[in-house]
Amino acid sequence: MARRNNLAGWVLVSPVVVGLLVFTLYPFLASLALSFCEYDLFPPPRGVGAWNYETMFTRDPLVWKSLTNVLYYTALAVPLGIVMGVGLALLLDAKIKGLAVYRTLFFLPSIVPVVATSVLWIWLLNPQIGLVNTLLRLVGIEGPTWLASVAWSKPSLVFMGVWGVGGSMLIYLAGLKDIPASLYEAAVVDGANAWQRVRYVTLPMLTPVIFFNLVMGMIGAFQYFTQAYVMTQGGPLDSTRFYALHLFFEAFQYLKMGYASAMAWVLFIIVVGVTALLFRSQHRWVHYGR
Amino acid sequence: MSDEEEPTSRRRLLLWLVRGLFIAAAAVGMLWLFLGYEPPEERRWPGREKVVFWHMWTSNWAEVVRRICDRFNDSQDRYEVVPLTVFGGSLKTLIATSGGDPPDCMAQWEAVIPAWAARGALTPLDTLMPAEEWRALRDRMYPAVRDIGMYQDHFYGLSTGMNVWAVYYRPEYFRQTGLDPDKFPETLEELDALSDRLFQYDKDGRITRIGFTPRWLVHYIATFGGSLYDPATRQITFTNPKNVEALEWITSRADRYGFERILQFESGLSTTMAASWPFISGAYAMVLDGQWRVEQLAKYAPELEYRVAPLPPPKGGKPLACWSNGNFTIIPSGARNKAGAWAFMRFWSGVDKPERAAEFYTWGGWLPITPDVAAAPRYQAYCATYPHFRAFLQIMASPNVQVTPPVPVQAYMMSRLTWAEDAALRRHLSPREALEQAARETQRELENMGIGREGNRKEMLNVK
CATH class of the missing domain: 3.40.190.10 (Periplasmic binding protein-like II)
Incomplete structure (x- = not known):
């Protein structure tokens, strides 16, 4: 009976198992093998040992440039996203009129497709006729050329990222709902004011959710691609050439599939490394209410 | 096992059998879809040799291409060119070529000739025609038209319209x-x-x-x-x-x-x-x-x-x-019908009959590949309608026009x-x-x- 049930179970999960094996595990392992090959879509791939990895670190300055860009973006966008997400969640947790409307409004941008958001922001940040510079002109400031400026292109993308903070805001809101009311009551009895309640009750109790969003945000930031591809194509002067974008160009413009696979594996190792560091750090600042 | 359980477990077995058969049928169906199924296509001359032609034009341009293909199909009874607009054509052609199923010919405007020729993905066009024909064509073509198609002494792409x-x-x-x-x-x-x-x-x-x-x-x-x-x-x-x-x-x-x-x-x-x-x-x-x-x-x-x-x-x-850059037609190295593809390319570009091609070039507003096409009465009439075009023809004939190095x-x-x-x-x-x-x-x-x-x-x- 048990064996028959097992068989039935396997039959039912087989689409997922086969899908995982064929479409995830196989490409995963194939890309590892390809990273030691030169492969330009014309079979067979030709083994070149560690050449691709050597090239990355010694012969391709754009790898370093793209890594610097991605670190810059991660260091700015992830913390800013957390601060904005938590801040908005705290504001929208208050008992005010029309709360559902506000929550919907702030959440809405995060369900707009990334490409649509990017096109919208190209217009908003247009130096001549864009809304941002038009508003700045009203207060007497001649705004920069944003996406066309080496200095402002990355901050523009960070700025735009904040717009899509609604998704994480929703998770923070759920986290806020999970904090037992008794903790606040105890704090009030102890004479804590509003700020102290946020600082010593809300934030510590929210750290597991913040930790989750930090890890997911960091992974997402390291893979940052679509917006840069649509809006700047890596320019001006490679200032928005992010790692995943560089990888994409190497693979699909210059047909260096082996080299791009090596880049993907290095990115994988970096992301795993940073995630491991975050996990190691969590005992210092993440409170699970135990 | 009790007497009551026996029929239940049989029923269950039957049920699983039916489900298993259903899943197997679905899997076979999907495999058939992925591997074996070919959608029915409209062929006017199913008895002729098929020449698959991929290009990147849409809307009005696609209509011009369709008319040229129709003219070719009407002009002889051996081949039928079947045009198809393909988005992201470069990558798809490469994948199709490496997978062993490329189109017979393809129009391109991206600078792919040296990169693909170096990888052995293209057919040298000069090997598809007699040596004298190739020499004559090479000498007649505008310099930029010749240069854009060359890679290491072989000719890989025949222009269908240049830009200056x-x-x-x-x-x-x-x-x-x-x-x-x-x-x-x-x-x-x-x-x-x-x-x-x-x-x-x-x-x-x-x-x-x-x-x-x-x-x-x-x-x-x-x-x-x-x-x-x-x-x-x-x-x-x-x-x-x-x-x-x-x-x-x-x-x-x-x-x-x-x-x-x-x-x-x-x-x-x-x-x-x-x-x-x-x-x-x-x-x-x-x-x-x-x-x-x-x-x-x-x-x-x-x-x-x-x-x-x-x-x-x-x-x-x-x-x-x-x-200068431009549109050109190439034949992938694994194409099944190279002879048919080359016949079509000659027809379009006017290699054999410049007067006929002159008409096609006026349909697209394209710059021709040889001075003979430009001198054809039909093309001259087009220049009379659009006199500004003459400046571009003048530039096209200049030896000082450069293409991207191969x-x-x-x-x-x-x-x-x-x-x-x-x-x-x-x-x-x-x-x-x-x-x-x-x-x-x-x-x-x-x-x-x-x-x-x-x-x-x-x-x-x-x-x-």
Whole structure:
């Protein structure tokens, strides 16, 4: 009976198992093998040992440039996203009129497709006729050329990222709902004011959710691609050439599939490394209410 | 096991059997869909040999292509060309070629010939025709048409229409400024002086009309007498003094009017597509653009007064010089029906009968591949309807037209050249330094290709 049930179970999960094996595990392992090959879509791939990895670190300055860009973006966008997400969640947790409307409004941008958001922001940040510079002109400031400026292109993308903070805001809101009311009551009895309640009750109790969003945000930031591809194509002067974008160009413009696979594996190792560091750090600042 | 459980478990078994069969049938169906199924297609002549033709044109252009294919199909009874618009054609063709199922021929406009030919993905067209025919064709073709199809002594792509660039200008602005529109500058220095007079600003100093601002270094290399690659030494020659001179001129012009100001002004303009080309709305008094604008202007701005002149050379530079690219047709190396594909390409390009091809070129507003096509009465009638087109024909025949050098890293080369120009314009590096850095990187990329295949890729790619 048990064996028959097992068989039935396997039959039912087989689409997922086969899908995982064929479409995830196989490409995963194939890309590892390809990273030691030169492969330009014309079979067979030709083994070149560690050449691709050597090239990355010694012969391709754009790898370093793209890594610097991605670190810059991660260091700015992830913390800013957390601060904005938590801040908005705290504001929208208050008992005010029309709360559902506000929550919907702030959440809405995060369900707009990334490409649509990017096109919208190209217009908003247009130096001549864009809304941002038009508003700045009203207060007497001649705004920069944003996406066309080496200095402002990355901050523009960070700025735009904040717009899509609604998704994480929703998770923070759920986290806020999970904090037992008794903790606040105890704090009030102890004479804590509003700020102290946020600082010593809300934030510590929210750290597991913040930790989750930090890890997911960091992974997402390291893979940052679509917006840069649509809006700047890596320019001006490679200032928005992010790692995943560089990888994409190497693979699909210059047909260096082996080299791009090596880049993907290095990115994988970096992301795993940073995630491991975050996990190691969590005992210092993440409170699970135990 | 009790008596009562027996029928239940049998029923269950039966149920699982039915489900299993259902899943198996679904799996077989999906496999059939993925591997074996071929959608029915409309064939007018199912008995003929099929020639699969992929191209990148849509809407009206696709209709022009369809008409040319129909003409070919009606002209003989052996082949049937089946055209298909394919988006993202380059990558799809490569994947189809490496998977062993490429189209028989394909139209392209991306610079793929050297890169694909170096990988053995293309059929040399000169091997599909008798040696005398190839020699005759090579001698008849416009220089740029020949050069764009060549890679290491073989001919891989037959043009179906080239692009060259000339200066479009608005005579009314000349007159408003007290200038004579019949006297277009004969040197680049005169053009600069004219540009200064045609620029317009508002009271806050913002640009409201551009006189002439050069962008895209590649367009000016030829007229300055520079070059990007030396096939004899196999060296990238971005730092050729003439190239440096060209980039210094571009940056000096941008500095004069303010690079940021120009960026700001141009960012507020409409797209450059057809009817919304900012030249029509008066954003530019003079602008360098391609021959396709002539027909667009006739269609979308028939009342607009404009003229076209070849870019004047700088002192010591080359006249009637510009960069050229274009559409061309290629035959992937694994194509099943190469003979049919070549017959179709000859028919379209007028290799055998220029008068017939002249008609096709007028349908698309394309520049032909040989002077015979251009001289055909049909094409001359087209030029009489669109007299501005003559300036482009004049440039097309010039030996000073350059195409992107046939190196297998063309895409990379062009991206680095654009980077160098941007770096110089933004004063990130001097023009010389920017070109030096881009040359170093491109040369390294060329040398990086010299690995792997059959142990010595360097030899195969003929890269030093």
